[in-house]
Amino acid sequence: MERLPSYLHAIDSLLSHGVNVAPSKILADRAGVSPVQFRKDISLLGGLSGTRGSGYDLAALRFELRNALGSEVRVRFVIVGAGNLGTALASSENFQRGGLDLVGIFDVSPQQVGRRVAGLEVLHDRELGLKISSLGVSIVVIATPPEAAQIVVDQAVEAGAREILNFSAAVLHVPQDVEVRSVDFAVELQMLALHARRV
Amino acid sequence: MERLPSYLHAIDSLLSHGVNVAPSKILADRAGVSPVQFRKDISLLGGLSGTRGSGYDLAALRFELRNALGSEVRVRFVIVGAGNLGTALASSENFQRGGLDLVGIFDVSPQQVGRRVAGLEVLHDRELGLKISSLGVSIVVIATPPEAAQIVVDQAVEAGAREILNFSAAVLHVPQDVEVRSVDFAVELQMLALHARRV
DNA sequence: TAGATTGTTAATCGATTAACAATC
DNA sequence: TAGATTGTTAATCGATTAACAATC
Numbered sequence: 001m002e003r004l005p006s007y008l009h010a011i012d013s014l015l016s017h018g019v020n021v022a023p024s025k026i027l028a029d030r031a032g033v034s035p036v037q038f039r040k041d042i043s044l045l046g047g048l049s050g051t052r053g054s055g056y057d058l059a060a061l062r063f064e065l066r067n068a069l070g071s072e073v074r075v076r077f078v079i080v081g082a083g084n085l086g087t088a089l090a091s092s093e094n095f096q097r098g099g100l101d102l103v104g105i106f107d108v109s110p111q112q113v114g115r116r117v118a119g120l121e122v123l124h125d126r127e128l129g130l131k132i133s134s135l136g137v138s139i140v141v142i143a144t145p146p147e148a149a150q151i152v153v154d155q156a157v158e159a160g161a162r163e164i165l166n167f168s169a170a171v172l173h174v175p176q177d178v179e180v181r182s183v184d185f186a187v188e189l190q191m192l193a194l195h196a197r198r199v
Numbered sequence: 200m201e202r203l204p205s206y207l208h209a210i211d212s213l214l215s216h217g218v219n220v221a222p223s224k225i226l227a228d229r230a231g232v233s234p235v236q237f238r239k240d241i242s243l244l245g246g247l248s249g250t251r252g253s254g255y256d257l258a259a260l261r262f263e264l265r266n267a268l269g270s271e272v273r274v275r276f277v278i279v280g281a282g283n284l285g286t287a288l289a290s291s292e293n294f295q296r297g298g299l300d301l302v303g304i305f306d307v308s309p310q311q312v313g314r315r316v317a318g319l320e321v322l323h324d325r326e327l328g329l330k331i332s333s334l335g336v337s338i339v340v341i342a343t344p345p346e347a348a349q350i351v352v353d354q355a356v357e358a359g360a361r362e363i364l365n366f367s368a369a370v371l372h373v374p375q376d377v378e379v380r381s382v383d384f385a386v387e388l389q390m391l392a393l394h395a396r397r398v
Numbered sequence: 399t400a401g402a403t404t405g406t407t408a409a410t411c412g413a414t415t416a417a418c419a420a421t422c
Numbered sequence: 423t424a425g426a427t428t429g430t431t432a433a434t435c436g437a438t439t440a441a442c443a444a445t446c
Contacts, residue, residue: 001390001393002386002390004389005383005385005386005389006370006383006386009368010370023426023427023428024427024428025427030370031370032370032371034414034415035427036414036415036416037413037414037415039427039428039429039430040413040414040415040429040430042428042429043428043429043430048428048429050427050428050429051421051422051427051428052420052421052422052426052427052428052429053421053422053425053426053427053428054422054426054427054428055426055427055428056428069389069392069393070392070393070396073396075392075395075396077388077391077392083287084283084284084286084287084290085283085284085287087283088282088283088284088287089384091283092368092384092385094345094368094384094385095384095385095388095389097385098385098388098389098392099392100385100388100389100392138395139388139391139392139395141388146293162394162395163391163392163394163395164391165387165388165391169208169291169293171205171229171230171231172231179391179394181387181390181391183382183387184205185288185291185293185294186204186291186293186294186296186297186299187201187204187205188364188380188382189276189294189297189299189338189340189364190203190204190268190294190297190299191200191201191380192276192338192362192363192364192378192380193268193269193274193276193297193298193299193338193362194200194268194269195361195362195378196274196337196338196361196362197269197272197274222402222403222404223403223404224403233438233439234403235438235439235440236437236438236439238403238404238405238406239405239406239437239438239439241404241405242404242405242406247404247405249403249404249405250403250404250445250446251402251403251404251405251444251445251446252401252402252403252404252445252446253402253403253404253446254402254403254404255404
């Protein structure tokens with residue numbers, strides 16, 4: 001499931017080069033997986049769009065994928081923390097394919113509040129709860145220092161957020177029905193350091 | 200294995216609060232995993248340091264973990280891309296526990312080159328290869344736009360890098376003996392969006 | 399001893415891969 | 423038909439969890 005977006009990306013890239021049909025080998029390579037895994041994933045989707053002997057009709061496959069990802073339904077998210085990390089995330093823009101809308105950026109620092117980032121004015125954290133409940137925001141991205149993370153999450157969940165993407169080093173505690181995904185730079189690095197030392 | 204750093208973090212935090220012995224329940228909770236999983240992981244390490252009935256001697260456990268992670272051997276890494284993302288990563292500092300040394304930051308933009316980030320002067324990309332081979336850098340963090348990522352990786356691998364941490368949206372191709380870990384903001388968001396739409 | 403907690407074995411689960419039959 | 427390529431079944435693998443015996 002987590003590979004679907006990269007499949008979609010591979011398809012878009014091929015379509016923009018004028019390719020309309022491609023075998024799993026090509027598609028899988030562009031998405032960084034094995035051809036078998038690609039085919040397995042696609043077949044699990046149900047509405048098959050491959051043709052034995054030639055490959056996949058990219059337009060049909062794209063339709064299937066977008067359907068599976070539910071990309072027509074737009075989802076709103078906000079970023080808390082307008083420092084370097086928050087700014088980088090807000091500016092990345094590649095979240096736009098995929099039906100995602102960034103509708104708010106928050107910070108507590110007077111230096112950040114009022115600044116414009118990615119076309120949005122940075123608001124103070126105290127407005128976070130209201131914004132979440134009034135706009136129906138369900139995803140909150142945490143780009144704050146670890147000390148502030150849990151407090152922000154508690155406010156966000158209280159206001160109705162149900163998915164948290166955590167870029168701080170903090171371990172977050174949330175109710176059962178809230179999903180948390182965490183990205184920890186230090187942990188990722190240490191995994192690689194392990195590999196480096198083993199050699 | 201990827202959970203070890205967070206166990207270490209939990210231990211350090213408890214030790215600094217004056218706690219010397221703790222049961223798996225407490226430690227696991229702080230690390231965000233189940234007590235069973237914690238015990239399983241620790242027991243897999245070999246040199247056991249838990250006492251039935253009371254819990255783990257934190258100092259001993261810390262020793263075991265640091266040993267397993269090989270934290271005494273310092274590993275050098277560089278960051279390519281000194282934009283918001285690269286700057287955020289360089290400033291995160293929480294990689295320092297763990298024996299990791301940031302020894303270089305690179306960019307192609309004249310506006311970035313010469314600027315100081317996290318105590319280091321930003322160098323031009325063209326110096327990347329030399330720096331990697333002369334300092335024995337094995338980990339390269341990619342914080343460039345996706346278009347530049349593969350080119351940078353090719354240079355880095357050519358110069359001797361063996362681990363890549365990729366924050367760009369590009370799918371990277373490397374030789375068999377090079378390890379790549381990728382963090383894609385858009386993909387993470389889409390996973391959460393999936394969850395949001397399902398509700 | 400009784401209570402708490404570890405360490406381990408076996409069961410479960412899910413994801414990946416191998417092998418191959420189906421078919422364009 | 424022959425070659426290429428998909429779709430599926432079964433085997434494999436690894437990681438997680440449940441259950442419980444060991445023991446402080």
